Amino acid sequence: MSAPGSDKLRMRAAAMGVALSVEMADQLLAYQALMIKWNRTYNLTAIRDPEEMLVHHLLDSLVVAPLLPHGPMTLADVGSGGGLPGIPLAIARPEIQVTLIETSSKKSAFQQQVKIELGLSNVSVYSGRVEDYKPKNSFDIVISRAFAEIRDFVSWSGDLAKPEGRLYAMKGQYPEAEIAALPAGWQVLSSQPLLVAGLDAQRHLLILGRG
Numbered sequence: 001m002s003a004p005g006s007d008k009l010r011m012r013a014a015a016m017g018v019a020l021s022v023e024m025a026d027q028l029l030a031y032q033a034l035m036i037k038w039n040r041t042y043n044l045t046a047i048r049d050p051e052e053m054l055v056h057h058l059l060d061s062l063v064v065a066p067l068l069p070h071g072p073m074t075l076a077d078v079g080s081g082g083g084l085p086g087i088p089l090a091i092a093r094p095e096i097q098v099t100l101i102e103t104s105s106k107k108s109a110f111q112q113q114v115k116i117e118l119g120l121s122n123v124s125v126y127s128g129r130v131e132d133y134k135p136k137n138s139f140d141i142v143i144s145r146a147f148a149e150i151r152d153f154v155s156w157s158g159d160l161a162k163p164e165g166r167l168y169a170m171k172g173q174y175p176e177a178e179i180a181a182l183p184a185g186w187q188v189l190s191s192q193p194l195l196v197a198g199l200d201a202q203r204h205l206l207i208l209g210r211g
Contacts, residue, residue: 003029005054012059012197017066018092027091027118028058034114035082042106044082055198061085061145063194064170064205065092073140076101078130078157079147083111085170086143090123101126101133130156143168150178154186154208167208170194174204187211 006025013020020028032053035044047053061084068075072095077086080100090098100123102108108127115123126133142161144153150169161167166189171178179188186208194203 002026005029009054009058013062013092015197016059016063016195018062020092024091028088030118031083031087031091031114032058034110034117038082038110038113042110044107044110055196057082057084058088060196060199060203061088062092063196063203064143064168065089067168067192067205067207068093068096068141071095073097074137075099075141075143076135076139076157076160078142078144078153078160079103080111080145081107083107083114085145087111087114087120087123089143090120091118094122097122097124099124099126099135099139101128101130103127103129130160133160135160138162138165140165141168142166143170145170146172149181150175150206150208151181151183154183158183158186158210163210165209169206169208171204171206173202175206179206182208185210 002022003026009025010020047056074097076099078101080086080102083100086098086100100111105127108125111125139160142157153169189207189209191206194205196203
């Protein structure tokens with residue numbers, strides 16, 4: 001028996017090109033339930049309404065899943081807050097190894113609890129500043145969702161990506177001024193609007209690489 005709302009979530013995700021199994025949809029809703037529970041104490045998000053949470057957090061994270069490379073890979077989610085977009089992507093794409101990077105110890109504790117309760121073996125959590133993170137291996141993809149200006153995202157996170165790796169910057173409106181201030185040695189390889197099911201707002205993904 002699937003969780004209440006599971007079929008609705010799967011339909012909305014499918015409209016964005018994201019195929020979710022019943023188990024994946026149930027895990028995503030369990031994650032949302034944990035967020036609602038912890039939010040009462042830890043203030044993970046300003047959004048309180050479950051329907052808004054589903055659209056602004058779950059679907060707004062999942063929308064990028066079809067734009068990730070196919071097959072196994074490593075992904076770092078910088079400034080992940082309550083685990084967005086990293087946890088939804090880890091659930092929807094279980095072949096990806098996801099590392100969540102977050103400075104707030106309270107938010108990192110929540111991420112760790114989600115990992116344990118949902119049994120997400122492909123998720124690891126780093127609590128600390130991204131500038132201080134020195135992983136053993138670089139990542140195929142480094143992603144951020146409304147984390148910082150692109151210049152700062154590249155400056156702080158660029159070294160986490162493999163030489164041929166990519167930075168994925170999830171933005172609202174198309175950030176022309178931020179692109180103009182891109183650090184030397186990096187360029188926008190592609191950009192495209194993102195259509196989030198149920199969300200009447202602009203979203204864009206910029207894919208950056210070393211030029």
